[in-house]
Amino acid sequence: MYKSGVKDYKQFSKDALKLSNNLPISFEVFSDDLKEMETEGRIINSWGGNSYIKIPITNTKGESTKEVIQKLTNDSIKVNVTAIFTLEQVENIINYFDESTPAILSVFAGRIADSGMDPMEIMKKSSEMISDKKNLELLWASTREVLNIFQAEESKSDIITVPPDILDKTNLLNKNLNDFSLETVQNFFDDAKNANFKIKK
Amino acid sequence: MTNLNDLKIKIFLDTANLESIQQCKKNTLMLEVLQQTQA
Numbered sequence: 419m420y421k422s423g424v425k426d427y428k429q430f431s432k433d434a435l436k437l438s439n440n441l442p443i444s445f446e447v448f449s450d451d452l453k454e455m456e457t458e459g460r461i462i463n464s465w466g467g468n469s470y471i472k473i474p475i476t477n478t479k480g481e482s483t484k485e486v487i488q489k490l491t492n493d494s495i496k497v498n499v500t501a502i503f504t505l506e507q508v509e510n511i512i513n514y515f516d517e518s519t520p521a522i523l524s525v526f527a528g529r530i531a532d533s534g535m536d537p538m539e540i541m542k543k544s545s546e547m548i549s550d551k552k553n554l555e556l557l558w559a560s561t562r563e564v565l566n567i568f569q570a571e572e573s574k575s576d577i578i579t580v581p582p583d584i585l586d587k588t589n590l591l592n593k594n595l596n597d598f599s600l601e602t603v604q605n606f607f608d609d610a611k612n613a614n615f616k617i618k619k
Numbered sequence: 620m621t622n623l624n625d626l627k628i629k630i631f632l633d634t635a636n637l638e639s640i641q642q643c644k645k646n647t648l649m650l651e652v653l654q655q656t657q658a
Binding site for chain 1: 631632
């Protein structure tokens with residue numbers, strides 16, 4: 419968020435809520451203290467709109483936020499639990515959500531893949547684990563490439579978050595690979611020409 | 620043919636940039652959640 423130039427979080431959030439036109443929107447808490455996280459969640463929720471409060475699965479000390487999740491969802495405040503990486507984390511929290519309050523579990527599939535592990539099994543099993551919880555949705559987070567959208571669909575994830583640069587690349591869907599190859603060669607050629615590189619004898 | 624509209628999965632925009640949010644509203648693809656941090 420800092421990278422995006424956001425200076426006033428409350429004003430930014432209110433502007434984003436206006437633009438979102440009551441579509442769901444997730445806002446994060448900043449505190450590392452569990453009690454303060456809950457308070458921040460309640461404040462953000464009071465800003466209105468179709469908000470989900472982003473609560474990390476633990477604080478930086480590794481303390482579980484399950485009681486924060488329980489208290490907020492018991493008061494009908496929707497949460498988006500983030501930075502989930504393991505099936506154990508999913509298992510440890512699924513019974514802490516109020517069953518009548520919608521909530522999202524964000525599993526960081528892209529970062530799991532960054533570690534060299536295929537995230538598909540974790541996503542598929544997570545989907546199975548929450549299948550009888552009608553209020554819970556599984557989110558494929560930290561998307562790295564367009565292919566992830568189709569992997570997320572295959573894993574039976576309900577949602578995928580896609581950054582704008584990857585969303586732009588969906589224009590390439592169904593592109594003829596021979597044409598793509600030719601364009602790529604042309605790009606290489608143009609780059610070398612612009613750089614004025616020459617290989618001398 | 621691969622078509623995003625044939626998928627069941629919901630695609631949410633991951634951005635903290637108001638301009639990106641505004642631009643996506645113009646797309647035909649419905650984006651249902653606007654995340655605030657880059658994951």
